[in-house]
Amino acid sequence: MKSAHNNNIFLVTNNLGDFTSSLEKKIHNFNHASSSFDLFQRNMGSLGKRKQDKYIFTNDLIIIDKEFYDTSITKSMKQEFLERLKIEYPHFLFIVKTKKDKRNLNLDYYEDDFHYYVSEEEKKTKILNINDLFLDLVFKCMVNRRSVHYYIVNSFENIIESVIISNQKKKIESVYRDLEATSKIDVLTNVLNRRAFFEAMELEKKRTERAHNRLSETPEIKIGVGIVTKFYGRFCCVMIDIDNFKRINDSYGHINGDKVLKALGRLFNSHSLFRDDDIIGRYGGEEFVIILPETNIEYAKIPAERFRRAVKAIEFESDKGTFSISVSIGISEYQRNDKNCEDIIKRADEALLAAKAGGKDRIICYQDIS
Numbered sequence: 001m002k003s004a005h006n007n008n009i010f011l012v013t014n015n016l017g018d019f020t021s022s023l024e025k026k027i028h029n030f031n032h033a034s035s036s037f038d039l040f041q042r043n044m045g046s047l048g049k050r051k052q053d054k055y056i057f058t059n060d061l062i063i064i065d066k067e068f069y070d071t072s073i074t075k076s077m078k079q080e081f082l083e084r085l086k087i088e089y090p091h092f093l094f095i096v097k098t099k100k101d102k103r104n105l106n107l108d109y110y111e112d113d114f115h116y117y118v119s120e121e122e123k124k125t126k127i128l129n130i131n132d133l134f135l136d137l138v139f140k141c142m143v144n145r146r147s148v149h150y151y152i153v154n155s156f157e158n159i160i161e162s163v164i165i166s167n168q169k170k171k172i173e174s175v176y177r178d179l180e181a182t183s184k185i186d187v188l189t190n191v192l193n194r195r196a197f198f199e200a201m202e203l204e205k206k207r208t209e210r211a212h213n214r215l216s217e218t219p220e221i222k223i224g225v226g227i228v229t230k231f232y233g234r235f236c237c238v239m240i241d242i243d244n245f246k247r248i249n250d251s252y253g254h255i256n257g258d259k260v261l262k263a264l265g266r267l268f269n270s271h272s273l274f275r276d277d278d279i280i281g282r283y284g285g286e287e288f289v290i291i292l293p294e295t296n297i298e299y300a301k302i303p304a305e306r307f308r309r310a311v312k313a314i315e316f317e318s319d320k321g322t323f324s325i326s327v328s329i330g331i332s333e334y335q336r337n338d339k340n341c342e343d344i345i346k347r348a349d350e351a352l353l354a355a356k357a358g359g360k361d362r363i364i365c366y367q368d369i370s
Contacts, residue, residue: 015065189265197281236300
């Protein structure tokens with residue numbers, strides 16, 4: 001079995017001059033190789049053979065002077081690092097010593113890169129302020145870039161660029177905040193994961209409780225001809241489950257099962273079925289849960305029905321033919337005596353089970369079975 005070498009750094013020393021020594025010290029705690037590019041080229045063949053025989057590389061970062069890369073070795077770099085070593089997803093940390101267009105790199109075979117802009121103080125001292133924490137941060141960003149949706153990837157790129165220009169403390173804090181945000185997203189469906197959903201639901205429950213307290217102080221408040229309590233101080237919980245999902249996986253394969261989940265994720269994020277402030281999460285497996293703020297149970301049926309019909313209209317292609325799916329939906333409404341979020345979800349789940357028992361592909365409200 002091949003062993004994995006994680007967090008590998010290849011330092012190309014050309015053009016780095018007096019910065020080479022400080023960089024070599026900074027990468028000492030990582031799996032690393034450091035030399036001029038011509039020496040890399042001479043040794044790449046044997047290194048590639050060792051890779052095939054003994055181990056594989058993961059999380060590969062190439063540190064290189066921007067101007068040297070930009071003007072000299074685009075094709076050679078691709079051949080040596082990607083073709084000989086079979087590095088499938090390399091990232092580059094460009095050392096930028098001049099104030100040129102930071103995006104003018106003509107990178108024809110990868111999209112993600114990092115930049116370290118050398119300050120005037122660093123030019124005087126000949127020492128770069130790159131440290132282990134910064135490099136750890138870059139590697140964490142590399143991992144997240146491979147595992148999340150493209151809009152998260154792009155946000156990482158923008159944050160990395162803005163962070164590197166700011167001072168060290170602010171940029172590390174900013175990127176960690178973004179890393180925390182990505183940890184709340186379900187990778188497959190691009191909605192909140194279970195933990196993040198419960199956090200958001202707890203905040204909505206507290207907000208609704210505050211609204212109830214305000215209403216108790218001024219119960220006569222009205223908006224036009226409608227009473228504000230029709231929506232204010234209320235929210236609904238919608239539980240959605242894909243009907244016969246196990247049969248879909250068994251009949252068409254798990255790859256097509258994942259396609260189904262991704263398609264539902266796109267519907268949730270389309271902004272055509274639910275409002276921007278509705279809270280959508282993946283509860284587990286093929287089950288999703290939605291919080292509709294300032295909505296009573298009658299109005300909660302409207303977006304739920306839109307979603308049910310939209311799901312039925314999707315046709316999925318597979319090697320075994322075209323198939324479609326349906327969903328069952330249960331709805332509950334927040335009550336003043338709910339002690340926690342689980343109470344609300346439990347009622348929605350009971351309504352969902354009733355929808356399943358009643359023939360599936362339907363919506364059941366808890367009040368209709370209680």
